[in-house]
Amino acid sequence: MTAAYDALLVDPRASLGWLIEFTAHNVATDLDETVRLSTFGFTSEPSDTPANEPYEARVKSALNFERHMYRRGGRIGRSSQPSFGEIVLVNLDRALTKYTNPAQYLIRGRKVTAMLGGTEDYALVDFGTPLKEGRVKDFVARNGQLRLLIRDLQELFERAVQPNKYAGTGGNEGGAELKDKNKPIGYGDIFNCPGVPIDPANGVWQLHDGKIKSLKAVRDKGLVKTLTTDYTVDLNTGLVTLLFTPTDVRFDFEGDNTGSVYVESFADILERVVEAITGLTVNSTAVTTMNTANSAPCNYWCGTEKISIRQMLDDLADGPGAFFGDNFNAQVDLGRLEAPSGTPAIEFFGNQGIASGNVNNILAGTLEPVATVEPCHTLRQAYQRNWGVQSRDSLDASVSEADKDKYSTEWRFKSDSDATVLDDYPEAKEQTWYGGFSNAADADTESQRKFALYKVAQEVFKFTARAIPFKLGINDVIKITHTDHNLSTGKLFRVLGLAIDADSRKVEVWVWRPST
Structure with missing residues (x-):
């Protein structure tokens, strides 16, 4: 971020301008095109990249969205919550209607970027990117408007953890009963796994679609079998060949060892799965921080039924009390929910009005408790x-x-x-x-x-504030001083959720702390 952008965020009187870019795939040419629009009419300079590009003034409402650490409605510290929002474009002349016709253009699932800057003497390089990369989930075209419904990159987490399927052609591709079934994937130290009998007539079971670190034990009816005498293993393919007729066989093994690098902590498994299957980048600093907080060995096995990346990571995150999600900077973040401590990123006071700098005011009457589960x-x-x-x-x-x-x-x-x-x-x-x-x-x-x-009460509040909405992030520590709710001396909270209205420059904030 530039100094000009940082100054803009804390100036409640600054005139804000938005630039929106989204990708539209031209069906006729089979090429991607970038559509560039703005709230105020903007053309990039010859020295900019891209150079001399107009951003037509068609953006009516830019980047209203919500982000939450966890899915609301349950206990704190459970399933992740994909972010969502919308961008509203002016389409009175129907010039944008072609992008809604799938015979001409395809925009669903394609990239959208939102850039924020000033409206006067502001170079393209000085614009910040509150949304570096999102996806167009859907659109609504009516009443002279085109509404782009936006989702974050966590939409890609609905892909299967197991990227490959059995062909059902026999041998290592399984019989007809396995056709189009997912090949199994295992991470960490897997206990008592049934494996997949891909060629039972020849005693072949598959534990993992790829290289594994080790096969620790084979048991039938709970009795330990002997390597070479009773079975052989190919660690490069995750295949085990049984030299006996099994009755109720189980396997203990250490899973994915891609590139001879074995991973077993929550953070390391997340990084490998997300980057290998979605192509997204995981914030390496967040991985290091999470491993410092909790690097305990974990394990997870996916058989032939589809398991989504989101389901697997949600299940694993329940162990260390972790969260994960798109940070709107084209990266995946992760962390662990802990009691707030340290220096707050922003301090909020319960006085009506607008403040600047590192102090912000809660709008009168908006601070209210949110129901949560009992201790x-x-x-x-x-x-x-x-x-x-x-x-x-x-x-x-x-x-x-x-x-x-x-x-x-x-x-x-x-x-x-x-x-x-x-x-x-x-x-x-x-x-x-x-x-x-x-x-x-x-x-x-x-x-x-x-x-x-x-074991103590959970203090959860939501409130609305003006200015600096894009200075706040999920899991940030803030301080609230207010005459209500026993907050007169000020308490630290963690940010659980944000709902940002870019047009009004208001942000609704959900915060949490364990009662002390």
């Missing part, structure tokens, strides 16, 4: 998922009772509890968190951390 008196953290649960009756009689418990139970748990919580909160509940932790010690550590956060 918990017990928190259970799952670990060592059993990917192929077996009935005790299917196991050999010689298998120990302890092992029968392991092989017949889907999850193991560590827990923390405090009965005195019920004294203050009679409606307190038990919380269960899943995720993908491989080890008991890591689950125990995380159970203690989460319990400290969630």
